[in-house]
Amino acid sequence: MAYSKLAYIYDVLMDDAPYDQWQSFVEHFCKQGKMLDLGCGTGRLSHQFAYSGFSVTGVDYSEDMLAFAQANTSGVQYIQQDIRLLQGLTKFDIVVSLCDVINYITTRADLEKVFTNVRESLVNDGLFIFDVHSLNHFNENMVGQTFAEIYDDISYVWFCEQGRETGSVEHDLTFFLLNEETGQYERFDEQHYQRTFTVETYKELLEKSGFQSVTVHGDFSIEEVEEPEENQRLFFVCKKR
Numbered sequence: 001m002a003y004s005k006l007a008y009i010y011d012v013l014m015d016d017a018p019y020d021q022w023q024s025f026v027e028h029f030c031k032q033g034k035m036l037d038l039g040c041g042t043g044r045l046s047h048q049f050a051y052s053g054f055s056v057t058g059v060d061y062s063e064d065m066l067a068f069a070q071a072n073t074s075g076v077q078y079i080q081q082d083i084r085l086l087q088g089l090t091k092f093d094i095v096v097s098l099c100d101v102i103n104y105i106t107t108r109a110d111l112e113k114v115f116t117n118v119r120e121s122l123v124n125d126g127l128f129i130f131d132v133h134s135l136n137h138f139n140e141n142m143v144g145q146t147f148a149e150i151y152d153d154i155s156y157v158w159f160c161e162q163g164r165e166t167g168s169v170e171h172d173l174t175f176f177l178l179n180e181e182t183g184q185y186e187r188f189d190e191q192h193y194q195r196t197f198t199v200e201t202y203k204e205l206l207e208k209s210g211f212q213s214v215t216v217h218g219d220f221s222i223e224e225v226e227e228p229e230e231n232q233r234l235f236f237v238c239k240k241r
Contacts, residue, residue, distance in 0.1 A: 022220075033093030035092060037057070042065055043068075046078075049096075059078075083101075086120075095121055097130040135167055135197075138167060143161065144162070146158065158173045163194075199228045210241050212241050
């Protein structure tokens with residue numbers, strides 16, 4: 001399953017990720033309250049939000065990710081659930097889903113389920129903030145590309161291919177991880193499938209699920225964008241009716 005072994009090296013691979021920018025973007029719109037972090041992974045952002053004063057509950061489907069999060073972060077309640085099937089999570093002031101988690105929701109039907117579940121989790125006038133990769137970014141910077149990194153204790157090769165559906169990408173990753181006891185490198189593979197939709201599709205499904213005042217932002221800018229697809233990462237800020 002995806003993120004099984006990867007959970008334990010994820011933070012190393014994501015060391016240069018713009019976590020502070022994600023946090024600053026969210027805190028421009030909401031600075032405190034009860035937060036639900038969907039797809040929290042190893043808990044890096046959940047912990048940062050908790051440290052800055054939010055009461056945070058982190059949700060992830062991967063038991064390995066959550067085990068790592070519980071062992072390495074503090075101040076956060078972690079729950080294992082599929083975000084398409086959220087249960088028992090209500091009265092949150094803000095729900096966030098960052099680092100392209102929503103790109104793993106690959107059908108319109110499942111997107112509507114997630115958005116409806118999020119709405120039910122929020123108080124009236126609560127906020128839902130999430131990000132996705134833009135279609136242009138997938139098509140121009142991902143499809144057909146190969147990425148690789150070599151470190152002393154880990155190396156990887158990452159192939160990105162066009163997926164079966166419009167706006168989708170298949171990620172095929174091979175890792176070589178140093179076993180310190182044997183001095184040998186162990187190989188493991190992961191396959192990930194992501195999909196993104198047009199801005200109009202996201203807006204349509206959000207409004208259908210009961211959100212209003214949906215604004216679209218690009219590449220961490222707090223200003224709305226007129227041409228969203230010119231940006232690599234899109235942010236949606238949505239208010240519950």
